[in-house]
Amino acid sequence: MEHAVPHDALIATAEAAADAAGACIRPLFRSRLAPEDKADASPVTIADRGAEAAMRAVIRARHPEHGILGEEGGAERPGARWRWVLDPIDGTRAFITGRPLFGTLIALLDGATPLLGVIDQPVTGERWIGYAGRPTRFRGGFGGVAGCRPCARLDLAELSATSPDMFDAAATPAWRRLAGAVRRRSWGGDCYAYGLLALGQIDIVAEADLKLWDWAALVPVVEGAGGRLTDWRGAPLREGGDGRALAVGDPALLAPAVARLAG
């Protein structure tokens, strides 16, 4: 069903929210942190809270009838059909260590379905915009064009995950089966890795321990670039699921990747 608000207006809201978040985050990136500082006073906590509050203010002013869910501030109007789902800093460790590969994630759900997704990197100035049924758009100064690349064979695929620490004892053997079947593995990146998949630079991202706000924005970005983003069984990701995500750039990789993860 078509949204009552034109999609361009929704995208404009998401972009304004990303701009507001970036303005909070940039000044705190690479600020000095004493290792013994309390978590409450850390730059990443201050950036996280400030960016989420700024995004909520933008959304509330434009769409007072919409719900908002964020990691920091809980749920507003949780029963609303349209809900914005916010993750101000996806990739806390990247932020903390000064790597410019974290991202601000903004999704709009229609019921359970992600309708719109933005991945914004406020330091590099790169932004991915996905909207269900439309081609993903990308802009940034480092090059790259939106669109996944063809790669139908696991043994030629480039696989990525943020950290081996995200795989628990049950997930590790499945990850290892997949990692052993691909051409190369690389680490780090959080949401940025899904953005690189949507630019045809990576073929598979397989991760675990993701929350709704970690993956909701990625679905329209990846699928609008021609890829697929599912759980490890190849089924749509869902709120309250097991938090395991599998992105493939070439849909032909989905079945062999699922088979490897299943053992």
Add this chain to the structure above:
Amino acid sequence: MEHAVPHDALIATAEAAADAAGACIRPLFRSRLAPEDKADASPVTIADRGAEAAMRAVIRARHPEHGILGEEGGAERPGARWRWVLDPIDGTRAFITGRPLFGTLIALLDGATPLLGVIDQPVTGERWIGYAGRPTRFRGGFGGVAGCRPCARLDLAELSATSPDMFDAAATPAWRRLAGAVRRRSWGGDCYAYGLLALGQIDIVAEADLKLWDWAALVPVVEGAGGRLTDWRGAPLREGGDGRALAVGDPALLAPAVARLAG
């Protein structure tokens, strides 16, 4: 002993070489690569070779009496007292996957000792310059100030490595002992992680399987920022050594980190 060429002239050579390498590398970053392309024709191979040839030309023209060693082109005048050591793209996997965290490494050795080191990130425009006995300099548009941060306790330290794949069966238990003693671990970054240590963002980098051209430029950068860069026993890195490197931002971390690695 003082070099016959003033240090400013040597730094100018290194910067000119980094500029020349960056001009070769930037246009090939995020160019489309079919997964089945031959390695010889891949953008990373073309960028690697072009950048090394460009750096050699700059150095040869300015210091015809110096030696040059690079991964691609072998050794020129290997018996020279002063030898430039080049790694055009440190972080091949980062380059291949579109992550702007690889780097061009340029070192000048006086005999076996690194005298000068440059880490250049040609996509983000960040550059670290180290020269033995002088404070490390950093410039770039993403913030950060050269200088390691104090962190004397392992249990408060931020630890980083590029990939678990770099640790063989002998190194893995040592890495795990260290990783289990720190506050947090993060992955990815190659030479960029040592740059972040020199900005006080990371406290320890422990890696294995490094060649001379992977570590020579890092020594003046890390030590000029107040840190230490040694092997896993705390001894100076040396050509033909075991390729295991340990960088600490706070010299007080060296002894406890070495003790953990030793078991």
